[in-house]
Each structure stands twice: as structure tokens, then as C-alpha cells.
Amino acid sequence: MTSETMLPGGAGGDPSSLRGLAGGGIHLPGDDEYDRARTTWALAVDLRPAAVAFPHDVQEVAAVVRAAAAAGLRVAPLGSGHNAHAFGDLSGSVLMRMSGMTGVEIDPDARRARVQAGELWPTIVEEAARHGLAALHGSSPDTGVIGYSLGGGVSWYARSLGLAANSVTAVELVTADGSLVRADARHEPELFWAVRGGGGANFGVVTAIEFTLHPIETAYAGMLVWDLRDAHRVLSRWAPWAAEAPDAVTTSYRHLRFPPIPEIPEPFRGRDLVVIDGAVLADDAEAERFLAPLRELSPEIDTFGRVPAASLMRLHMDPEQPTPGGGRSSLLDEFPQAAVDRLVEVAGADSGSSLFLGAELRQLGGALGRPHPGAGALAKLDGRYQLIAGGMMVGESAKQTIADCERVVDAMAPYSRGRQYLNFQEEPVDPSTGFDTSAWQELLRIRTAVDPDGLFQANHEIPHR
Known part of the structure; x- marks a missing residue:
């Protein structure tokens, strides 16, 4: 689903008027640096925007936003680009790369962090740890803080503390008229509600956020490992165990x-x-x-033990460099024994799958399944498990990878109601499936009020009316 109307000029806008902005950090098709500038963390994604901008401060962001609107172009803000797959046609858009805007401020007494839009997680996690505090970071160290947090954010503490979006206390963003707005519980409360779960890129270019840090110095964390041929007996134990585990436990099951x-x-x-x-x-x-109950299954490797909280940033062994990967995902309501049998059939040792990264189930529920007091647009995740199927997308193998991913997700469809967690959705989908009906209607209204001409283009875009 996309906006039905475009800015005046649409894809015919002239990007040449942007030259000289952003301290010279503007790259147009045909420029020597254009291909490098348009390449994101997700190497399998071939984005071809009308221009790429690398602003260094808020003033440069505002200048590019105004110039793009005057030229009849849209603006597509982007952090690291982990979820760049779902972008549509960018031929009439300026891709706003935020990597040049970095900086972290930690207030240990208030247990709060202020982070600029280009920051990745390692700086925040390590600085917070020096004060005995932890952020609700994700499983990938080099994910952009803004996209992860404002899209929801599922951390290793999520079943205890909820979505990262609900730890956000303020957002600063440049809106469609080039103004800098600070949104928090007392200033621009509707906008503050919308960006926490609705994603900042639907409402402006986020330049900084503030969020709560939590007094966590250590956790009992690690991994248990078996051969893939043990998948059936391990998953038969983990699935019911995960459904009944206390909120203190947040785990992931992977092939x-x-x-x-x-x-x-x-x-x-x-x-x-x-x-x-x-x-x-x-x-x-x-x-x-x-x-x-899991250790009773005699894993080959057992690394669970008391560890510094900062080490959880790399627990999942996610790649820390640009990767030509992609996949599919779905929220699941339940995972009975029939689902165990089926997942092992389509993604187990004898499945014939070409998947390299494999199949994953993330344990949801707990605080993730309960509305958070004062929550934003995404108050909870409407599922008990997050299914992710992913693999490498290189050359001719890309089609087979996607086919295998779709096979896994389709096999689990009987256990889903078609709801999505958009942060993990790497293909264009109806974004309304990420929200309950009332929240979606409010998001439509606020998007239209804040950006009536549809200047901003998000990877999962909320339409403007």
C-alpha cells in the first residue's frame, strides 16, 4: 500500500538544484560516488534514488528537505539500511543517509541517553555499561538506533521490559516544512505517540531521540547448541517451554x-x-x-552463565558488515506439535533447503504481549512467536533463497492471523497489518496532518489521505 498522490513533479523532479547542499554531500546519478552513496547495509537491495544526501547537522537536513520539496522530490530517510528491502521506487526521491550525524550523551542520574540519528548500537551500549546501565538494543550491533527503536525494537530484555519504542522519551525531527520539532509526552503528544511504533520516517527526518536506560549490569545469558538432526526433539521441548516461561526469560530458537x-x-x-x-x-x-528443561536435552555446547550486559549485543552472532541477505517473516499465534513437525519438514536437516542463515523463532509474549502504560502506536506485538526465514541473495541463488523463505513462512501460515512486525518484514506489505484497527486510523490521521503532501517516503509507508 502506498500513497495515492505524489508531490508536484513526482518522479519528474529535478535533483540538480540540491547540488552544494549538505556541505557538498549530495550525489546524483552519474556522479563518481553515486553507487557507493546508494549502497546500504542490505547489499541485495538495488536502490536508485534521484539523489543521495549525507547531512551533518539539523540545519543541513532542513535545507535538503526544503530543496527536495521545492524540486518536486520526496525524501526517504535511512539509517544503516538493514530493512531497505521494502522501499519502493525511489526515482523521485532523495535518499537521506543519516550516518554523518553521530553523538551520544548519557545522563546516568536520570538513566537517559540522547542519541543522534546516525549512531549504531555499540557506542551507546558500551557507554551505558560504564554506568551500570543497559539499553534495549537488538540482536545486531550495527543496526541503526532510530529505525530499530521507532519501529518497535525487540531486545534480549523484551519479555521483561517490553518494546524499545516504549522506552523512548523524546524525538527530534525535521518536518515537511523544514521545521525542527521536539515531540515528547508534553510537546506534540500526538506526533510523539505516532512515531513510537509508526516509525519516524513516516512523519519527518528524525535527527535525535532520547530513551530510558535500565539498571542492568549483568544477565544470565548464552547459547545451547545441537546438531540440526536433533531439531525435532529440541523444538518439541522449546516451543511449549517458551510459551510457559516467565517474563524474565527471552530466547530465540534457530536453524x-x-x-x-x-x-x-x-x-x-x-x-x-x-x-x-x-x-x-x-x-x-x-x-x-x-x-x-532445555539442558536435559544434552546440548553439545552450553555457554549460558553470568555475563556483562554489554556482551549481549553480540550474543546472536549477527553479521557486523554489509550482507547480501534477505528473507520473509510472520507473527505466529501459537506453535503446537503439528507446527513443530511442519517446520522441521521444511527447514530441517532433510528439507533440501538452500537457506544459509536459516529459520528462526523468537520468543514473544510477556511484556511484549501487554499494552505498555503510555505506549505509542505499537503498544504490543500481536503474536507469541516471531518467525524469520532468511538466506543469502547472491546472483542466481537469490530467487531460490526467496522461494525457500516463502516456503517456510507459507508452511507456518495456519498458525498466524496475518499480523506483521514491520521491523522484520523485508518485503512490501500492507502496513496496516502491523497495527490494531484504532491505532491504524490514528496513524492515517496524524500522517495526513503532519505531511499532507506525502513528502516523506518510508520503507513501510503509512499513506497520507
């Missing part, structure tokens, strides 16, 4: 296929494995009691 290359650590190199990883916010004795 992983590792290539036989030197960069992969020896225990994983060239192997197909089942991995359960996660964190428990409890003392050691209680955590061990929670994990005992």
Missing part, C-alpha cells in the same frame, strides 16, 4: 547453516546446527532452574 570457511569458529564451521540463545534477568539459581 543455522554455516559455510566451511576460516572466518567461522571451529565448533560451527561447515555445520548445520540448532541454536537456542537468549538472556534471563534473574539470579543464577533461578536462571538455572528455568533453563533445566
Whole structure:
């Protein structure tokens, strides 16, 4: 679903008028640096915008926004580009790359961080840890803070503390007329509600956010590993265990296929494995009691133990460099034994799947399934598990990867109501499936009020009326 109307000029807008803006950080088709500038973290995505802008401060952002509107172009804000797959046609848009705007301020007494739009998670996590605090970061260290947080944000503490969006206390953004607006609980409250879950790029160019840090110095965290041929017995135990586990537990179940290359650590190199990883916010004795049913299955590797909170940033072993990957996902309501049987059939050792990154189930529920007091547009996730199927998309293998991913998601369709968590949705979908009906209607109204001409283009775009 996309906006039905375009800015005057639409895809015919002339980007040449932007030259000289952003301190010279404007790149147009045909420029020497254009291909580098349009390349995002998701290397499989071939974005071809009318121009690419790299602003260094709020004034440069505002100048580009005004110039784009005057030229009949749209503006597509982008952080690291992890979820760039879902962008539509950018031929009439300026891709606003925020990587030049960095900076982190930690207030340990207020337990609050202020982060500029180009920051990735490592700086925040490490600085917060020096004060005995933790951010609700995701599983990938180099995910952009803004897109992750304002799209929802599922951390290793999520079942205890909820979505990262609900820890956001203020957002600063440049709106369609080039004005800088600060939105919080007392200033622009409707806009503040909308961006927390509705995504900042639907309403402006976010230049900074502030969010609460949590007094977490350590967690009982790690991974359990089996051969992929043990998938059926492990998943048969994990699925009901995850459904009944206390809120202190947040885990992920994965099928992983590792290539036989030197960069992969020896225990994983060239192997197909089942991995359960996660964190428990409890003392050691209680955590061990929670994990005992999984440890009864005699994993080959067991690294669970007391670790610094900052180490959880790399627990999931997500790649920390641009990757030509892609996939499909879905929220699931339940995962009965029939679902176990089916997932092992389509993504297990004998499935014939070409998936490299594999299939994953993230444990939801707990605080993720309850509306947070004072929450934004995404008050909770409407599912008990997040299914993710992903793989490498290189050359001719890309079509097969997508076919395998779709096969996995389609096999699990009987256990879903068609709702989506848009942060994990790497294809264009109806964005209304990410929200309940009343929230969606409010998002439509606020988008129209804030950006009546549809200047801004998000990867999962809320239409303007």
C-alpha cells in the first residue's frame, strides 16, 4: 500500500538544484560516488534514488528537505539500511543517509541517553555499561538506533521490559516544512505517540531521540547448541517451554547453516546446527532452574552463565558488515506439535533447503504481549512467536533463497492471523497489518496532518489521505 498522490513533479523532479547542499554531500546519478552513496547495509537491495544526501547537522537536513520539496522530490530517510528491502521506487526521491550525524550523551542520574540519528548500537551500549546501565538494543550491533527503536525494537530484555519504542522519551525531527520539532509526552503528544511504533520516517527526518536506560549490569545469558538432526526433539521441548516461561526469560530458537570457511569458529564451521540463545534477568539459581528443561536435552555446547550486559549485543552472532541477505517473516499465534513437525519438514536437516542463515523463532509474549502504560502506536506485538526465514541473495541463488523463505513462512501460515512486525518484514506489505484497527486510523490521521503532501517516503509507508 502506498500513497495515492505524489508531490508536484513526482518522479519528474529535478535533483540538480540540491547540488552544494549538505556541505557538498549530495550525489546524483552519474556522479563518481553515486553507487557507493546508494549502497546500504542490505547489499541485495538495488536502490536508485534521484539523489543521495549525507547531512551533518539539523540545519543541513532542513535545507535538503526544503530543496527536495521545492524540486518536486520526496525524501526517504535511512539509517544503516538493514530493512531497505521494502522501499519502493525511489526515482523521485532523495535518499537521506543519516550516518554523518553521530553523538551520544548519557545522563546516568536520570538513566537517559540522547542519541543522534546516525549512531549504531555499540557506542551507546558500551557507554551505558560504564554506568551500570543497559539499553534495549537488538540482536545486531550495527543496526541503526532510530529505525530499530521507532519501529518497535525487540531486545534480549523484551519479555521483561517490553518494546524499545516504549522506552523512548523524546524525538527530534525535521518536518515537511523544514521545521525542527521536539515531540515528547508534553510537546506534540500526538506526533510523539505516532512515531513510537509508526516509525519516524513516516512523519519527518528524525535527527535525535532520547530513551530510558535500565539498571542492568549483568544477565544470565548464552547459547545451547545441537546438531540440526536433533531439531525435532529440541523444538518439541522449546516451543511449549517458551510459551510457559516467565517474563524474565527471552530466547530465540534457530536453524543455522554455516559455510566451511576460516572466518567461522571451529565448533560451527561447515555445520548445520540448532541454536537456542537468549538472556534471563534473574539470579543464577533461578536462571538455572528455568533453563533445566532445555539442558536435559544434552546440548553439545552450553555457554549460558553470568555475563556483562554489554556482551549481549553480540550474543546472536549477527553479521557486523554489509550482507547480501534477505528473507520473509510472520507473527505466529501459537506453535503446537503439528507446527513443530511442519517446520522441521521444511527447514530441517532433510528439507533440501538452500537457506544459509536459516529459520528462526523468537520468543514473544510477556511484556511484549501487554499494552505498555503510555505506549505509542505499537503498544504490543500481536503474536507469541516471531518467525524469520532468511538466506543469502547472491546472483542466481537469490530467487531460490526467496522461494525457500516463502516456503517456510507459507508452511507456518495456519498458525498466524496475518499480523506483521514491520521491523522484520523485508518485503512490501500492507502496513496496516502491523497495527490494531484504532491505532491504524490514528496513524492515517496524524500522517495526513503532519505531511499532507506525502513528502516523506518510508520503507513501510503509512499513506497520507
